[in-house]
Amino acid sequence: MNRLFLLLILCLCCGQARAQYVTNLTLIKDHFLTGEPVVAVVSITNRSGADVIVGGHGSRDWLQFEITQNTGQNLAPITIGSAEPITMKAGGTLKQTVELSGGYSTANLGTFSMVANVLHPLSGQFFQSNKVRLTITDSKPNMFDQPFGVPEGYANAGRQRRYQVILFRELNELQLYCRLTDDRSGSYIATFLLGPAMMVVQPQIAIDVHNKLHVLFLAQPHIYCHVVVNPDGKVHQRSYYRDPEGNRPEMIMTSTGAKVVGGEPFDPGAPPVRKKGLRKASERPKDMESVPKKK
Incomplete structure (x- = not known):
């Protein structure tokens, strides 16, 4: 009888533990280039029945990612905390977007599975999410590959690096990537997406007098994207241009850098212009009202 009661208590405790979070x-996608950051979105619904506080100065890391290769090999787990405390309200849902960068999650080629573990501080237990799959591939710099020296004002000034631009087919879409490599060791410093590209117009790619990389490419029908990349591998500027009839944007190099001529500036975040509808009869011009009707 005592054993049966003890077993029932253990089952209830396990049920409560599993119910602390729904994670x-x-x-954001499931195919990545080597060294590209993996962006994960974790949604946590607090089912514990009480508010839960995670993070804060000196607190334990509360979010953990486990990555397993299809061969069964486990990579080193990635743990993440937060300097500021985060409150998960009872019954509420917290959504966190996390960028796993640094190449530790995409340094190897192959197919991987990933789960997220979320800490419940009161019990000290981590609760696991569903499993997602991702594939890591690589591609040679098939669009652009040129060395440059890191100018003064940046870390590792004087060191030689390479800008590489890669056209990569992801499912049914062409994507344009930029990669920064160390010319001496060949190691990847940064790999990141420039955007979807339409190859009906060849991209213009050049390094300016400040050793910044400029890429102008057709992102959507009649919409061009101009991206400027700093020698440290960070995007300095991203701007868009519309291609009116017979006025295609083009990039020209100048003594101070580069500029886009032609086309017209375009804001992809602006609301679409509403087309004017048909006039109502009550809105017809006054001069039309004075025209006598034909008998």
Whole structure:
């Protein structure tokens, strides 16, 4: 009888533990280039029945990612904390977007599975999310590959690096990537997406007098994207241009850098211009009202 009661208590405790969080993990995409950051979105619904506080100065890391290769090999877990405390309200849902960068998650080629573990501080337990899959591939710099020296004002000034631009087919879409490599060791410093590209117009790619990389490419029909990349591998500027009839944007190099001529500036975040509808009869011009009707 005592054993049966003890077993019932253990089952109830396990049920309560599993019910602390409902956690869902998604990735913004499932195919990545080597060294590209993996962006994960973790949604956590607090089912513990009480508010839960995670993070804060000196607190334990509360979010953990486990990555397993299809061969069964486990990579080193990635743990993340937060300097400021985060309150998960009872019954509420917290959504966190996390960028796993540094190449530790995409340094190897192959297919991987990933889960997120979320800490419940009161019990000290981590609760696991669903499993997602991701594939890591690589591609040679098939669009652009040129060395440059890191100018003064940046870390590792004087060191030689390479800008590489890669056209990569992801499912049914062409994507344009930029990669920064160390010319001596060949190691990847940064790999990041420039955007979807339409190859009906060849991209213009050049390094300016300040050793910044400029890429102008057709992102959507009649919409061009101009991206400027700093020698440290960070995007300095991203701007868009519309291609009116017979006035295609083009990039020209100048003594101070580069500029885009032609086309017209375009804001992809602006609301679409509403087309004017048909006039109502009550809105017809006054001079039309004076025209006598035909008998």
